[in-house]
Amino acid sequence: xxxxxxxxxxxxxxSEDIEIRYSIYDQEELLCQKKIVKEYEKPVxxxxxxxxxxxxxxxxYTHHEINIVVNDAALQEQIKGTSTSKNQDVQRMASKxxxxxxxxxxxxxxxxxxxxxxxxxxxxxxxxx
Numbered sequence: 001x002x003x004x005x006x007x008x009x010x011x012x013x014x015s016e017d018i019e020i021r022y023s024i025y026d027q028e029e030l031l032c033q034k035k036i037v038k039e040y041e042k043p044v045x046x047x048x049x050x051x052x053x054x055x056x057x058x059x060x061y062t063h064h065e066i067n068i069v070v071n072d073a074a075l076q077e078q079i080k081g082t083s084t085s086k087n088q089d090v091q092r093m094a095s096k097x098x099x100x101x102x103x104x105x106x107x108x109x110x111x112x113x114x115x116x117x118x119x120x121x122x123x124x125x126x127x128x129x
Contacts, residue, residue: 002025023127032057069111
């Protein structure tokens with residue numbers, strides 16, 4: 001089973017870049033750990049962009065069961081399609097993410113840890129640069 005820890009860090013000024021950090025594990029073995037800087041995007045879609053960046057990296061693992069660990073309840077709702085956001089950018093990006101998920105043979109499980117202090121501490125330590 002592949003486990004991925006991911007975060008998208010927004011820049012709130014248009015001249016600044018966004019930062020995407022993720023770590024990919026197979027069981028307890030670290031397969032990949034990256035920090036990517038991309039051009040400015042609206043803060044409301046940064047988590048979705050980080051999620052889609054990870055999906056691109058996971059294309060080599062389409063036949064594995066995948067757990068993606070995030071600290072963002074809104075992202076989980078957006079991917080499931082249950083978000084009540086009226087923002088067109090969010091809806092468009094979430095739709096693209098759902099299409100990418102359909103390419104995977106096995107299901108992708110998204111785990112929101114925003115209410116679990118122990119898991120947040122682990123997630124934070126894994127994603128530190």
